[in-house]
Amino acid sequence: MSRADFHSQHLACAREEAQRLFARKAQLQRAWLGWVASQIYALRPAEYASMVRRELQILQENSET
Template structure:
């Protein structure tokens, strides 16, 4: 099934566009900080060895809001 935004009611389309704009603005404002946090977490990889992955998940879970957690996760994936 294809997803056609034009088939949605105007208010639903507008809500989706508003959400995309909000997320884009959030991304612009927080990307550099997310890179710093991801770098801090990545820097512990050699030190923590096998326990790093669990530790990294704990660090990410402690971040707020969820959109910021996603930014940090993506930056960590890029580092790996």
Template sequence: MSYNLASLPFDERNALEDQKATMFEFWQQNLEKAKAEAGRLWAEKGKRKGQWQAWAAEQIAALEQGQYQSMVMRELERLG
């Protein structure tokens, strides 16, 4: 389902735009770090073999922010 943002009240539209800008800024600031973290995890795949997936999931779960965890998981998917 989609809706036209123009039909929302001004304050609500502005809040959505602010949230979008904040998320984009977070993404920009953390993308390289997420790529490096995914690379570190990926480098362990050969060493850990069948145990790697569970280990990687633990490592990702230990990361601070959910949004950052998602970034690392996406980067891992790109590597795979």
């Protein structure tokens, strides 16, 4: 499977996962960063974890503006 195919097949799930993780930020406050890092670390395959990380970064950037 090509990288583009993998990306297109898993983008919606990666966005949902990022939203789920981001939603816990207010609840966990200072503990969120360590918690979210452990959640992303557990995701497989690594390409999917990277997608979730990028989507989470987009959510973070959008919340700051």
